[in-house]
Amino acid sequence: MKRLFYYTALCLVIVAGSSCSKIDNYPAPSDTINGSTIDEVTGATVQTEVGGGGTRVELLETSYSSNPVPIYFQSMQDGTFNNTKVFGATYKVSVQGPFVPLIQTDSVGNVLTDSSKTIVLKNTATLNFKVQPFLRVEWVGKPVFNADSTVTVQVKITRGTNNPNYQQPITDVNLYVCNTHYDANNNYDPRYSTLTSYSGTSGNSILGQVITITTTGGALPAQDVFFRVGARINAVYDEYNYSTPVGLTYP
Amino acid sequence: MKKYKYILLTLLILSVTACRKLDIPPKNIIEDADVFSSSAGIQAYMARLYSELPIEDFRYSPQRGLNFFWIISPTPATTGEALSRDQTSSMQENFGGWSWDIWGGSYTVIHDCDYFIQTLPSYAKNFTTAQVNAWLGEAYFVRGMTYFGLVKRFGGVPIVNKTLNYVVGTSTDELKIPRSSEQAVWDQVASDFDFAIANLPAVNTDDGDGSRANKYVAAAFESRAMLYAGSIAKYNTTTLFDANHNELCGMPASLANGYFQKSYNAAVMLDGVYSLYLSAWSATDKTAQYQNFVNLFSDASSKENIFVREYQYPNSVHGYDAYNVPRQLIGPNGYSSEVNPTLNFVEMFDGIPKNADGTIQNLNSSGQYNLYTNTMDLFANAEPRLRATVILPGDVFKTQSIEIRRGIYTGSASGGINPLLPAGSRSQYPTGNLITSSTASQTPYTLPGGALMNPAGLSGIFTGDQTCAISGFSIRKWLNPNLPTSQVLENNETQTWIEMRYAEVLLNRAEAAYELYTAGQAGTTNYQQDAFDDINQIRSRAGATLLSSTGSMTIDSIRIERRKELAFENKTYWDLKRWRTFAKEQNGTIYRILMPFYSSQAGKYFFDARTDERNDVYTYDPRWYYEQIPQGAISKSTNLVQNPGY
Numbered sequence: 001m002k003r004l005f006y007y008t009a010l011c012l013v014i015v016a017g018s019s020c021s022k023i024d025n026y027p028a029p030s031d032t033i034n035g036s037t038i039d040e041v042t043g044a045t046v047q048t049e050v051g052g053g054g055t056r057v058e059l060l061e062t063s064y065s066s067n068p069v070p071i072y073f074q075s076m077q078d079g080t081f082n083n084t085k086v087f088g089a090t091y092k093v094s095v096q097g098p099f100v101p102l103i104q105t106d107s108v109g110n111v112l113t114d115s116s117k118t119i120v121l122k123n124t125a126t127l128n129f130k131v132q133p134f135l136r137v138e139w140v141g142k143p144v145f146n147a148d149s150t151v152t153v154q155v156k157i158t159r160g161t162n163n164p165n166y167q168q169p170i171t172d173v174n175l176y177v178c179n180t181h182y183d184a185n186n187n188y189d190p191r192y193s194t195l196t197s198y199s200g201t202s203g204n205s206i207l208g209q210v211i212t213i214t215t216t217g218g219a220l221p222a223q224d225v226f227f228r229v230g231a232r233i234n235a236v237y238d239e240y241n242y243s244t245p246v247g248l249t250y251p
Numbered sequence: 252m253k254k255y256k257y258i259l260l261t262l263l264i265l266s267v268t269a270c271r272k273l274d275i276p277p278k279n280i281i282e283d284a285d286v287f288s289s290s291a292g293i294q295a296y297m298a299r300l301y302s303e304l305p306i307e308d309f310r311y312s313p314q315r316g317l318n319f320f321w322i323i324s325p326t327p328a329t330t331g332e333a334l335s336r337d338q339t340s341s342m343q344e345n346f347g348g349w350s351w352d353i354w355g356g357s358y359t360v361i362h363d364c365d366y367f368i369q370t371l372p373s374y375a376k377n378f379t380t381a382q383v384n385a386w387l388g389e390a391y392f393v394r395g396m397t398y399f400g401l402v403k404r405f406g407g408v409p410i411v412n413k414t415l416n417y418v419v420g421t422s423t424d425e426l427k428i429p430r431s432s433e434q435a436v437w438d439q440v441a442s443d444f445d446f447a448i449a450n451l452p453a454v455n456t457d458d459g460d461g462s463r464a465n466k467y468v469a470a471a472f473e474s475r476a477m478l479y480a481g482s483i484a485k486y487n488t489t490t491l492f493d494a495n496h497n498e499l500c501g502m503p504a505s506l507a508n509g510y511f512q513k514s515y516n517a518a519v520m521l522d523g524v525y526s527l528y529l530s531a532w533s534a535t536d537k538t539a540q541y542q543n544f545v546n547l548f549s550d551a552s553s554k555e556n557i558f559v560r561e562y563q564y565p566n567s568v569h570g571y572d573a574y575n576v577p578r579q580l581i582g583p584n585g586y587s588s589e590v591n592p593t594l595n596f597v598e599m600f601d602g603i604p605k606n607a608d609g610t611i612q613n614l615n616s617s618g619q620y621n622l623y624t625n626t627m628d629l630f631a632n633a634e635p636r637l638r639a640t641v642i643l644p645g646d647v648f649k650t651q652s653i654e655i656r657r658g659i660y661t662g663s664a665s666g667g668i669n670p671l672l673p674a675g676s677r678s679q680y681p682t683g684n685l686i687t688s689s690t691a692s693q694t695p696y697t698l699p700g701g702a703l704m705n706p707a708g709l710s711g712i713f714t715g716d717q718t719c720a721i722s723g724f725s726i727r728k729w730l731n732p733n734l735p736t737s738q739v740l741e742n743n744e745t746q747t748w749i750e751m752r753y754a755e756v757l758l759n760r761a762e763a764a765y766e767l768y769t770a771g772q773a774g775t776t777n778y779q780q781d782a783f784d785d786i787n788q789i790r791s792r793a794g795a796t797l798l799s800s801t802g803s804m805t806i807d808s809i810r811i812e813r814r815k816e817l818a819f820e821n822k823t824y825w826d827l828k829r830w831r832t833f834a835k836e837q838n839g840t841i842y843r844i845l846m847p848f849y850s851s852q853a854g855k856y857f858f859d860a861r862t863d864e865r866n867d868v869y870t871y872d873p874r875w876y877y878e879q880i881p882q883g884a885i886s887k888s889t890n891l892v893q894n895p896g897y
Contacts (some may be wrong), residue, residue, distance in 0.1 A: 109492025
């Protein structure tokens with residue numbers, strides 16, 4: 001009986017002694033950075049792809065260190081971004097993607113221009129970056145179902161910048177077919193998508209022209225599909241500029 | 252009474268324990284004097300350095316890193332040389348996965364080299380000067396190799412040429428060494444190799460079998476490294492600067508010729524010392540040329556072997572045969588056919604009928620399939636090197652005919668057989684008129700004459716089971732033809748890995764010379780003629796068609812020669828990186844395969860060339876040309892700047 005009493009007392013002491021300290025004394029991040037990358041001429045958001053191959057936002061927490069390790073988060077496919085779990089602090093914010101870089105350096109590393117934005121984040125910051133996309137890919141009319149159940153689309157590709165450093169010839173123009181609207185170079189149906197590469201300067205001849213692309217591989221399966229056209233030049237990370245995704249109901 | 256006992260005990264304890272000195276060398280720690288006073292100690296130190304050399308051998312794959320036993324995402328299946336059921340896309344190296352610490356591991360080796368270089372001179376009196384110089388040369392060689400392994404992955408990395416001593420309680424700032432420029436690291440590689448060349452003897456006196464470095468080993472690797480550096484200077488377009496304008500990624504194009512020149516000079520040093528293996532070769536006999544190329548990978552006396560890694564059961568083993576034998580020769584613990592060469596690769600070779608665009612000619616002039624009595628008939632005149640590299644459908648390995656067949660076509664053959672699918676189609680084969688098998692347990696089909704035939708070959712292709720020749724081909728290179736099937740097991744193979752052979756030195760020399768020629772560098776050497784002679788030596792040994800004139804040579808033909816000769820030796824991955832052509836070759840790419848069918852009506856075979864039936868798309872992201880510096884390394888040393896795009 002006495003022993004039982006001692007054991008109970010011991011347990012109580014252990015429980016009481018070990019449960020007093022706070023586990024985490026710092027509130028979870030709850031501030032928001034949102035916004036978009038906008039084509040400075042057309043005012044439309046710059047289409048991109050989800051995942052690592054698309055536009056991303058770079059945060060440099062300058063209030064923590066003068067040489068901070070960057071934090072990144074990805075933009076959404078339509079060119080907007082929204083991160084609701086950011087610590088309140090001072091950030092230098094920029095975006096990286098298929099457009100003329102906000103921070104440009106010369107051939108020996110001197111910074112020539114820097115249009116990143118510095119913000120003191122408290123609650124919510126909305127940042128709209130005006131950028132010059134490498135290419136603009138615009139639909140001409142709607143995709144058309146052909147008699148053999150292939151689909152033909154028409155697009156026009158123009159340059160989005162006059163900067164001579166980003167006038168490389170077009171290397172690829174691809175028509176992506178996909179059964180969701182997350183339709184891009186990292187997610188498409190290879191059986192029907194039409195991929196065209198251009199070597200040398202041959203890609204320049206299609207600039208400003210209405211070009212016609214038809215799906216490959218014969219009749220499309222009887223289901224609704226999405227179409228998107230991507231084009232790129234060899235600049236920065238060789239990312240694609242895209243048209244908006246367009247869905248088409250199977251007739 | 253009890254009191255006296257305690258006093259006695261105390262006296263005893265005090266008198267017995269007080270006599271010994273406490274300050275003696277610890278018995279359980281090996282000290283410098285133990286290692287550096289005898290050649291056996293040096294041998295042990297060297298064994299460790301060499302075992303940690305970062306070379307991509309039988310135990311390497313981009314998925315699981317260096318020195319890992321399980322190779323089921325093989326390197327050739329990331330480069331387009333082959334398809335594999337376990338590797339279905341392009342990839343960068345997977346640091347951090349499978350406990351592969353490329354960063355920390357490499358700096359451990361560099362530290363071990365630095366320690367050796369600093370410590371050996373104070374024990375030099377125990378040895379001859381020649382011994383000391385040779386060992387120092389080896390340490391510089393290993394360090395150069397390790398920096399080479401880092402710079403080819405990351406660009407500029409920290410250069411640490413002395414051991415760092417951290418005093419507990421002091422600041423760690425001076426341990427946070429920033430990255431040097433990429434140029435500085437390539438120059439470090441060159442200077443380490445130059446030191447090794449100057450100090451190593453012509454034959455390593457400890458081990459002369461090619462498993463340890465000599466003067467020429469260092470020169471051969473210098474030719475490889477400097478060719479890499481020259482290619483980066485010429486073809487790389489990614490740049491990254493730190494705050495002090497050090498170019499961490501990329502180099503000025505003006506440096507290219509200097510590196511190519513170094514590569515060429517280093518390669519020339521081996522002239523007349525090593526030679527192409529020709530023991531079983533005959534100028535007129537294609538079978539002898541084939542057998543010679545096969546033997547090259549197993550003959551320990553070959554004068555072509557410059558630097559090798561040896562294996563020994565049970566201490567150091569690999570599983571190459573277990574993973575890669577054709578399906579019908581599968582070993583007791585499963586696996587087989589991990590490396591299935593693509594048709595794209597096979598089409599690089601001479602001696603097979605081709606269309607004007609270089610693709611294999613499997614159709615006649617009216618667009619119908621050509622028919623063959625045996626599947627090997629299509630390859631009757633194939634380049635001997637191709638047969639020694641790839642098991643073609645119907646060729647003989649381990650006395651068996653390796654049977655590769657996609658299915659039996661039962662449709663009419665009287666008016667010829669039209670292609671099963673429209674040209675370029677990526678759809679599945681139509682199932683009408685086609686008898687196939689989903690697994691290796693097959694139900695034989697009765698042919699019109701009454702004979703029985705399995706729908707698929709013994710080595711595939713099975714529609715529901717990818718443990719077979721999914722491309723229509725199986726790998727031949729490196730496989731041991733004398734290993735009994737009962738011994739085809741994981742962790743049981745011991746054939747030697749040839750990391751550097753003279754053929755590569757010739758190819759380095761040809762490429763460097765041609766780059767110098769196209770850059771207008773005219774010295775006393777006719778670089779164009781030199782490249783031409785090198786390539787024709789390789790082609791002659793391979794049994795390939797010789798180049799007709801110096802003018803018919805292009806940088807592309809030199810590169811393709813390299814890819815054919817060094818295929819499946821884990822070299823193409825790095826070549827595609829340094830040429831910066833990976834992202835062009837793997838750009839929404841689906842690799843091609845060659846499917847043999849048997850027509851039951853014609854009693855003959857035909858071949859269908861198409862894209863991979865699995866529709867696996869390869870797209871290489873150009874930011875992978877510079878790998879991501881492991882995040883853990885940056886957390887520990889915050890002065891490290893991450894590479895672009897990560």
